[in-house]
Amino acid sequence: MVSSAQAREKYDQLVDRYEEIFFYVGDTGRRLIEFAAPPPGSRVLDVGAGRGAVTRAALALGCSVTAIDASPKMIERLVEDHPEVTGVAMDAAHLDFTAGSFDLATAGFVVQILDEPAVVLAEVHRVLAPGGTVALSLETQSVGRLGWFQELTLEFFAPATSEPVSPPPADTEASPGPMTHDRLDALLAETGFLDIERAPVEMPVPIADPPALWDWLMPRGLAEIQETLPADRRAEFRTRFLQGAQTMHDDGGITLDFAATLHRARRP
Structure with missing residues (x-):
């Protein structure tokens, strides 16, 4: 809130x-x-x-x-x-x-x-x-079929912790x-x-392909969050994103x- x-x-x-x-x-x-x-x-x-x-x-x-x-x-x-x-x-x-x-x-x-x-x-x-x-x-x-994107953003942007995170209650x-x-x-x-x-x-x-998904998300918050990463991690994030999106594309297409x-x- x-x-x-x-x-x-x-x-x-x-x-x-x-x-x-x-x-x-x-x-x-x-x-x-x-x-x-x-x-x-x-x-x-x-x-x-x-x-x-x-x-x-x-x-x-x-x-x-x-x-x-x-x-x-x-x-x-x-x-x-x-x-x-x-x-x-x-x-x-x-x-x-x-x-x-x-x-x-x-x-x-x-x-x-x-x-x-x-x-x-x-x-x-x-x-x-x-x-x-x-x-x-x-x-x-x-989350639906974008679970891979949620996992990727957690990996790159969530603060490191030594304790496992419990799922939220129902x-x-x-x-x-x-x-x-x-x-x-x-x-x-x-x-x-x-x-x-x-x-x-x-x-x-429906989204045409992985680069189109990246371009669609950029003005919707992705541009701001990726700018918080150093240049090498930013490049790695984009590469991993496109790989995940390609897997989604090959497995029935990209639909939000x-x-x-x-x-x-x-x-x-």
Whole structure:
């Protein structure tokens, strides 16, 4: 989880490349609004709006949208693109709106980066009108066939330790760790939401060959982490990466299996 200050700094830097790097947000934003199904004229609060993937889909249905984000630059660019949107830089844990102000609150790929998701959900519950809907998307974290890449990055970048690392415990309400769909549904119920539903979204991305996988990952964090290595280790890392990717390519092709869940619930 990250603090609001960390999120603001990160997304301010990504404002020009956000939907290029996070390629799946546009399509998932549209699907999230379809899942929420707001009628025309609905008052929508888009939390963590980014460059406007969910906002655009809501506007297309004739909704009135208020977009908030921790990143002032994201909001500035969003309002430039869509002047009809009310855009405000705001901390999602402290929503500056009166109770019952909205018919629908959305958050596309936001809950998994919050340091206090329960606090944000409580605020969302407060600003929704009775009978209002919350709709959230959550990225599903799975290594899948990229297990070799995880092992390679651990070998090159994890700090050395003399003690074996125990696997994390299974996800429970008492154990910390990445947000899961079960935990998110439990948080929604604890916050007081009813009629909780969810739906899966699959987003496979085929990659042509090992060099293409390297090029695809570079602007998505690989460039930054490899720069932390000395030149000889950096060259070794790239060689080993291409070898691992070639094995994956020969064993059924390179496909990145991104997935998400959509969550919907009602405020009583």
